[in-house]
Amino acid sequence: MIVYPTLELHDGKCVSLTRGRLDEPVIWHVDPVETARGFAAAGATWMHVTDMNALAGEDGNDELVSEIIRAAGIPVQLGGGFRSRERVERWIDKGAGRIVIGTMAAHDPDFLAEMAKWHPDQIVLAVDVFQGHVMTEGWRTHSAFTPETYIKAFDTAPLAGIIVTDIDADIQDTEGSIGVISGIAAQTRHPVIARGTVRVKDDIARLKYVPNISGALIGRALLAKDIDLQEALAIAQPDAEPTAEFQ
Template identity: 75%
Template sequence: MIIYPTLELRNGKCVSLTRGRLEEPVIWHVDPVETAKSFAAAGASWMHLTDIDALAGDGDNSSLIEEVIRSAGIPVQLGGGFRSRDGVAKCIDKGAGRIVVGTMAAYDPDTLRELAKFYPDQIVLAVDIFQGSVMTEGWRTKSAFSPESYIAAFDDAPLAGIILTDIDADIEDSDGTLGVISGLAGLTRHPVIARGTVRSVDDVSRLKYVPNIAGTIIGRALLSRDVSLEAALEVAQSDREPIAEFQ
């Protein structure tokens, strides 16, 4: 299982969003470039980076993101505000290993499929779920799609993976409940990356036993030092213990 240590950028600073609210970020006083380098030094094989300003539609952190991509030493999975084919192509040309697409997929699914075919294994679909519906516009707009039908609609696209976020669990700060993500992970052939479920190393251990969970995104828990990246990587990379079969 791949651990994706995560940074979210707002006005050039590393932040975490409280209950998804763009206007109330928690600011972490760390250097984004040096923190990205530390992820590689700890042994991470990928990192995840989100441009909150681009997601909000009120700017971007393009120069800083380019510096992170050049300096991190590991591939960068980049998300935040991708609303056009040109935007995706531009960031891939500048070195992003993968691009995460959310809202654009809901409004223009054909473009997502075309991008996935043109950039095989470089496009990731973000599926954010709240109260049984797929959310768009950074958790702000409730769509008419059920997560089951939404995931099924892209099952034939050559995606690199699907990021699943159970917003209900995230905003309630629950102890890493996996019910929604576990159920949906079994409905797709794509590798699933769980988001918002890790608050301790024990949560990483639990994820390893969920079928088709190929990775997890960890952000706030790393920056708050509730989770050690080295410990999370060790757990994620260790062999799974055998599971007893019940008759």
Template identity: 65%
Template structure:
């Protein structure tokens, strides 16, 4: 299982979203470039970066900083945050982003996202944000008409690099246990590798995800910033060979 240590960037600073509140980010007084390098030195295979300004659609521009992170990290970068056009996706692929995370655009323009997946195989990640059983868009602010299952099935034949699933209910409640079931159910119903987001609070969460079939990875951000999780220890757990488990009858 691959762990994706995460940098959430807002106005050039590293932040975390406490219980998903976009309007109340927690500011971390750390250097984004140095932190990216530290994650790579710890043994991470990928870095996940979210541009919060782009996600909010406001005037902040983190482009220069994110380009520096892509150049300096030493590992491939998976970039998300408010992608709304083909031009934006292809521009950041040209700038060196290893993968692009797409959510809202896939709801409104599914054929375009499928086309991008074909043009850039293994570089497009589909994002599913789920709240009270409904698929959310626009940075968790708007419910869509799709169920998560139907939306995921729509992209079953697209050559996606994977699917990121966030259970917003558990994220807001700060309780990861419910998310395990939601994410496990979606992973069981798709051929795409599934990346769990927003539910790693401890090493135990990494260990539990490691045993769920279809889970290929986990995005981990705030727990690293608060030092509730040590990245080196988490990577050791994620890479360990799972022991055999008995099947439920």
């Protein structure tokens, strides 16, 4: 299982949001670029960045995101405001390893399918779930889609994966969140990346054994030092298979 150390950026700062509310961010007083370098130094093979300003159509973090991509030394999975082919291709050209598309996939499913066709295994679908339905517009709009029906619409697209967030359990109920995400993972052929489920190292150990969970995004718990990244990476490694001894 891949651990994706995660940075959420707003106005050039690392933040964490509660249920997606930008009016109540937790601001972490760390250097985003040095933090990204630290992720790589700890042994991470991927990292995830969400540009919160880009979700609102702003480009104030563009230079910072570019610097993180250049400095990280590992592939960066980038989300935030991808609503056009031009923007997707611009960031792939700038070195983003993967692009995460959320709201636009609900508004224009053909857009996601086309991006996945032109950039196979570089496009990730974000599915945010609240009370059994997919949410859009940064968790603000309740859609008519159930997550199971929604993801099946993209079964044939060559996606790199699907990030699933159970918003209802994002803060309070880790086990419930794992249950929702594992149920969705069973409904798709695409590898699923869990978000919002890891608060302590035991959560990684639980996720590791859920079928079709290929990774987990970990942000707040790393920045709060509730989890050590090197330890998290070690737990996420596959268990060694027993080998027979031959004389």
